[in-house]
Amino acid sequence: xxxxxxxxxxxxxxxxxxxxxxxxxxxxxxxxxxxxxxxxxxxxxxxxxxxxxxxxxxxxxxxxxxxxxxxxxxxxxxxxxxxxxxxxxxxxxxxxxxxxxxxxxxxxxxxxxxxxxxxxxxxxxxxxxxxxxxxxxxxxxxxxxxxxxxxxxxxxxxxxxxxxxxxxxxxxxxxxxxxxxxxxxxxxxxxxxxxxxxxxxxxxxxxxxxxxxxxxxxxxxxxxxxxxxxxxxxxxxxxxxxxxxxxxxxxxxxxxxxxxx
DNA sequence: ACCTCGACCTGCAAGC
DNA sequence: TGCTTGCAGGTCGAGG
Numbered sequence: 001x002x003x004x005x006x007x008x009x010x011x012x013x014x015x016x017x018x019x020x021x022x023x024x025x026x027x028x029x030x031x032x033x034x035x036x037x038x039x040x041x042x043x044x045x046x047x048x049x050x051x052x053x054x055x056x057x058x059x060x061x062x063x064x065x066x067x068x069x070x071x072x073x074x075x076x077x078x079x080x081x082x083x084x085x086x087x088x089x090x091x092x093x094x095x096x097x098x099x100x101x102x103x104x105x106x107x108x109x110x111x112x113x114x115x116x117x118x119x120x121x122x123x124x125x126x127x128x129x130x131x132x133x134x135x136x137x138x139x140x141x142x143x144x145x146x147x148x149x150x151x152x153x154x155x156x157x158x159x160x161x162x163x164x165x166x167x168x169x170x171x172x173x174x175x176x177x178x179x180x181x182x183x184x185x186x187x188x189x190x191x192x193x194x195x196x197x198x199x200x201x202x203x204x205x206x207x208x209x210x211x212x213x214x215x216x217x218x219x220x221x222x223x224x225x226x227x228x229x230x231x232x233x234x235x236x237x238x239x240x241x242x243x244x245x246x247x248x249x250x251x252x253x254x255x256x257x258x259x260x261x
Numbered sequence: 262a263c264c265t266c267g268a269c270c271t272g273c274a275a276g277c
Numbered sequence: 278t279g280c281t282t283g284c285a286g287g288t289c290g291a292g293g
Contacts, residue, residue: 017287017289041287041288056287057286057287058286058287058288059285059287060285102287104288105287106288154287156287156288163286163287164285164287165286166286227286251285251286252284252285
């Protein structure tokens with residue numbers, strides 16, 4: 001998309017999780033994508049028009065690139081044509097197709113000068129892979145929180161961009177229980193405890209590995225350390241524990257009761 | 262201010 | 278086989 005002009009946008013339904021903004025397709029037509037960036041779980045296309053296109057994949061959203069015409073309705077039953085909701089027709093001849101069966105995805109247009117003030121972006125915590133995110137920042141964000149660590153890490157204001165799987169994975173690496181009270185990784189003076197160091201490092205590790213896997217293999221990612229491994233042996237070397245599953249804040253946590261506390 | 266829960270929507274796997 | 282149930286990687290608003 002970068003450097004390519006958007007000739008036309010095909011909007012096949014009025015909404016995803018929320019309605020598309022007014023005149024969505026018309027505001028995009030003719031604009032060139034200058035830059036594609038990311039903030040937390042949001043994708044951001046900066047356009048020559050002065051607008052930025054804000055996008056979220058939700059749980060089931062995906063983009064694919066097709067040659068012009070391939071994704072036109074009625075052309076071959078590729079998986080999920082019924083869920084192709086937006087098609088960006090580029091001047092290069094490529095079509096960028098957004099597919100989202102569950103429609104938990106999201107798109108909006110914002111003036112580029114004001115992206116940081118968009119309701120979805122303001123208030124987000126630090127990027128976990130940035131230097132700004134370290135044990136001190138994590139400890140500070142958790143200080144005083146009575147909520148479980150699991151919930152704190154899913155809170156995008158504490159740290160931006162972690163979802164259920166990577167929270168669960170990071171807690172296992174750090175040897176911390178998902179049920180543990182968040183405030184216990186900070187001290188009264190604000191100095192990070194060793195647990196905060198381990199957790200911050202584990203978060204960075206888990207994300208770096210995930211990104212690396214995505215870029216190095218086209219095929220299904222390796223399974224996770226604990227996620228979706230209920231009743232299996234803990235994979236930490238020499239740990240005799242058996243992985244348990246437990247619902248927290250409406251979502252599944254997986255953890256080893258022996259090495260995570 | 263902080264927290265938990267349900268709702269949003271479809272697809273899929275497991276169980277009967 | 279066919280039906281029902283429960284669960285899924287996210288976010289938001291309502292309510293305690």
